[in-house]
Amino acid sequence: MCSRDIYKAGHANVFKRARHKPVQRSKMRSIIRAAAVAILAALPLIDAITPEGMLAAPRRGVAQANPSADFAIYTNTNYSFQDQEETTVWQQVNFRSGEFSTWSTDSNITEVVFVGPTNTSILYVNSTNEAGDGGISLYSADANRLSNAKLVASLSAPFSGLKAAATKSGDIHFLLYTLAYPNGTAYNEDLAETPASSARIYTDIYVRHWDTYLTPQRNAVFGGMLRRGNGTYSLVGELTNYVTGKCNATCAESPVQPFGSNGDYDISPDGSQVVFLTKNIDLPLSNFTSSQIYWVPFSGSANDSIPINPIGAIPGVEGASSSPTFSKDGSKVAYFQMNGIYYESDRNIIYVANADPNNLNVKSVAGDWDRSPDVLAWSNDGSVLYVAAPDLGRGRIFPVPIGAGFDYKPSNITNEGVPAGMQVLANGDILVSDSKIWSSRDIYTVKPDGSATNVYFQANLIDAELAGLGPQDVSEFYFSSNSTETALQSWIVYPANFSADQTYPLAFLVHGGPQGGFYNSWSTRWNYKVWADQGYVVIAPNPTASSGWGQNLTDAVAGHWGDYPYWDLVYAWDYVHENLRYVDTSRGISAGASFGGYMNNWFQGHEMGRRFKALVSHDGVTNTLADYATEELWFINHDQGGIFTSPNETSTYYRWNPILFYENWATPHFVVHNDLDYRLPVSEGIMLFNMLQVKGVPSKFLNFPDEGHWVLDMENSRVWHEEIFKWINFYSGVSNATSPY
Numbered sequence: 001m002c003s004r005d006i007y008k009a010g011h012a013n014v015f016k017r018a019r020h021k022p023v024q025r026s027k028m029r030s031i032i033r034a035a036a037v038a039i040l041a042a043l044p045l046i047d048a049i050t051p052e053g054m055l056a057a058p059r060r061g062v063a064q065a066n067p068s069a070d071f072a073i074y075t076n077t078n079y080s081f082q083d084q085e086e087t088t089v090w091q092q093v094n095f096r097s098g099e100f101s102t103w104s105t106d107s108n109i110t111e112v113v114f115v116g117p118t119n120t121s122i123l124y125v126n127s128t129n130e131a132g133d134g135g136i137s138l139y140s141a142d143a144n145r146l147s148n149a150k151l152v153a154s155l156s157a158p159f160s161g162l163k164a165a166a167t168k169s170g171d172i173h174f175l176l177y178t179l180a181y182p183n184g185t186a187y188n189e190d191l192a193e194t195p196a197s198s199a200r201i202y203t204d205i206y207v208r209h210w211d212t213y214l215t216p217q218r219n220a221v222f223g224g225m226l227r228r229g230n231g232t233y234s235l236v237g238e239l240t241n242y243v244t245g246k247c248n249a250t251c252a253e254s255p256v257q258p259f260g261s262n263g264d265y266d267i268s269p270d271g272s273q274v275v276f277l278t279k280n281i282d283l284p285l286s287n288f289t290s291s292q293i294y295w296v297p298f299s300g301s302a303n304d305s306i307p308i309n310p311i312g313a314i315p316g317v318e319g320a321s322s323s324p325t326f327s328k329d330g331s332k333v334a335y336f337q338m339n340g341i342y343y344e345s346d347r348n349i350i351y352v353a354n355a356d357p358n359n360l361n362v363k364s365v366a367g368d369w370d371r372s373p374d375v376l377a378w379s380n381d382g383s384v385l386y387v388a389a390p391d392l393g394r395g396r397i398f399p400v401p402i403g404a405g406f407d408y409k410p411s412n413i414t415n416e417g418v419p420a421g422m423q424v425l426a427n428g429d430i431l432v433s434d435s436k437i438w439s440s441r442d443i444y445t446v447k448p449d450g451s452a453t454n455v456y457f458q459a460n461l462i463d464a465e466l467a468g469l470g471p472q473d474v475s476e477f478y479f480s481s482n483s484t485e486t487a488l489q490s491w492i493v494y495p496a497n498f499s500a501d502q503t504y505p506l507a508f509l510v511h512g513g514p515q516g517g518f519y520n521s522w523s524t525r526w527n528y529k530v531w532a533d534q535g536y537v538v539i540a541p542n543p544t545a546s547s548g549w550g551q552n553l554t555d556a557v558a559g560h561w562g563d564y565p566y567w568d569l570v571y572a573w574d575y576v577h578e579n580l581r582y583v584d585t586s587r588g589i590s591a592g593a594s595f596g597g598y599m600n601n602w603f604q605g606h607e608m609g610r611r612f613k614a615l616v617s618h619d620g621v622t623n624t625l626a627d628y629a630t631e632e633l634w635f636i637n638h639d640q641g642g643i644f645t646s647p648n649e650t651s652t653y654y655r656w657n658p659i660l661f662y663e664n665w666a667t668p669h670f671v672v673h674n675d676l677d678y679r680l681p682v683s684e685g686i687m688l689f690n691m692l693q694v695k696g697v698p699s700k701f702l703n704f705p706d707e708g709h710w711v712l713d714m715e716n717s718r719v720w721h722e723e724i725f726k727w728i729n730f731y732s733g734v735s736n737a738t739s740p741y
Contacts, residue, residue, distance in 0.1 A: 048496040048533035051721035057465035060441040062421030062433040068119040069425040115164040129154040134190030153235040157186035161262030165271035172226040173271030180220035184244040206286035210258040211676040211708030218253035252278040268330035275324040289320040327382040342634035345515035348372040366408040390548035413450030418521035435522035438469040479575040483564040490541035493528040505587035505732040507536035512594030514545035535734040543568030559641040562656035589728040591616035605661025614731035618672040622688040668698035670727040676708040
């Protein structure tokens with residue numbers, strides 16, 4: 001790996017830090033096909049990655065291996081700005097030869113599950129059906145002979161989230177989810193009657209969530225059976241709804257909107273059992289994070305479901321649950337759960353239960369481990385759980401024995417990157433799909449002890465848009481602050497053709513959350529390298545609130561939005577100013593979204609704001625006294641130290657309000673706020689822009705009526721990048737423009 005003479009104590013290449021168990025690389029071998037190497041050699045090294053190039057580059061899904069681990073398939077999606085069209089194909093990587101190829105060009109194939117009598121038998125979802133009524137269809141096929149696929153079911157609703165298992169008889173039991181009416185039947189917008197009035201009436205809070213107004217329809221998990229016969233399958237009877245109808249203070253829903261997926265439920269390997277999670281039906285949805293996991297026999301219904309982890313089963317364990325997953329023999333269920341009942345960023349703890357409603361015997365695993373895992377997979381023999389957790393700015397994989405005691409401290413078997421998914425293969429190796437700051441997708445296998453890694457695919461060695469990107473573009477440093485005894489970390493990302501003998505203006509990024517972090521992962525929304533290649537050195541600190549340095553650092557931000565992380569960021573800036581001679585802080589800019597947007601609004605009224613030539617706030621809080629305009633009240637109640645009351649100087653709602661310091665506002669400020677952001681309503685951005693304009697501070701407002709908290713549409717994202725870069729490049733002097741407008 002490349003190192004630079006500019007590295008000093010505390011300023012090391014990302015591969016040289018010794019704050020983790022080193023993964024053995026002596027046996028690492030790449031089996032990327034020779035043709036791919038030839039392609040790489042023919043690619044011109046990019047001078048810089050542009051917003052358009054980053055957005056148009058392939059976006060790949062998680063690799064899914066067949067049962068015998070001969071090959072894996074994954075989606076590959078490209079966007080053409082010329083045609084203004086998105087195209088998705090399926091690709092295949094052969095584990096024996098290392099070759100990759102196109103598996104299918106049928107964009108109607110949206111999901112595939114390996115299930116059936118052979119190692120290449122599959123069941124897949126086609127996004128249309130014969131009736132053309134907004135429903136989907138299921139096909140069975142051999143993965144090596146897709147042209148012989150057979151239609152096995154046509155469903156009249158937009159189901160997704162396929163999971164399936166073969167039974168002893170050879171039949172297939174499958175799960176899907178979609179919105180359901182309160183009576184339990186599947187909802188199809190294309191077939192629903194349009195009411196005469198558009199009125200919405202609510203009698204309790206949780207009127208809307210993320211980017212959608214809530215309706216009586218809720219997600220539900222449905223199960224169905226495909227009977228095998230005459231070389232094919234046929235759907236037997238109607239689908240069973242396992243969720244709808246369980247109601248008290250609220251009604252059950254699985255997956256939980258808006259981010260729930262088929263990771264919220266599972267089917268046992270023999271197809272006889274189902275588990276799903278739902279928000280706690282005994283508590284108001286908007287006020288609490290509590291959720292429970294239910295077990296139900298596949299042959300049962302919602303009335304037969306039994307909670308695995310009801311409140312009170314384990315004292316003090318009342319928070320959000322996630323990732324219920326059966327062991328390979330179906331005898332146990334693993335899941336994560338938080339303790340806090342209204343804290344969405346509490347530490348995830350691993351739990352294992354018997355898949356027996358009469359003897360659940362729920363136990364925690366490594367319960368005192370000071371990390372918060374969020375992805376899990378069982379070993380083949382059921383003795384180990386592989387979990388991925390934020391750790392020192394990465395997402396690392398750790399093996400954890402299911403019998404691990406309270407004090408057990410897992411050791412990582414992967415190092416760089418953040419996994420998007422992992423799968424334990426038949427030989428015990430773990431198939432990992434991850435990304436890194438320099439690569440949008442890497443696919444590799446790692447031994448259970450981390451002793452050897454086989455790399456099959458690296459996007460930066462294949463994609464023309466990413467050619468030349470690599471770990472040499474990235475480093476990190478640790479610094480001290482007055483708010484914590486924890487050493488705080490920051491990423492450094494260098495521009496194209498970087499030279500330590502030159503100087504570059506500072507691009508200072510502030511992450512959202514506030515709980516969360518900047519990690520060694522690829523992003524199509526805040527891509528560090530795209531910002532750097534405008535001509536900046538990007539500094540991306542992880543201050544108080546960041547995850548992966550212990551739960552205390554994450555928790556400490558509650559009630560301290562305006563001081564602990566603020567001072568950490570001041571100290572990060574100071575470190576850069578005093579130690580990185582190639583960074584010109586006098587021409588720096590700062591930008592952030594969500595909490596990062598709030599922090600830039602806070603900068604504006606404080607001394608830190610005068611250190612930058614321009615500020616950028618994307619969907620941030622301007623007036624904390626209006627925090628109750630949000631939807632997830634549990635979040636704001638926790639982070640502001642309680643429910644909203646009459647504001648006074650002792651209230652955090654009042655104390656950390658950016659508009660209290662309006663008289664100091666002076667730095668040119670770019671404001672982004674979108675109409676469909678219901679977490680932070682658009683009025684926050686409009687208020688900020690109005691106040692800047694009235695005060696005479698140079699400012700610009702960008703709004704997307706069809707976007708929410710994130711800008712996801714490709715054309716919108718291109719405009720987002722172009723407008724922000726036009727603004728910051730003018731004020732930093734990177735561009736030769738005569739105006740930022």
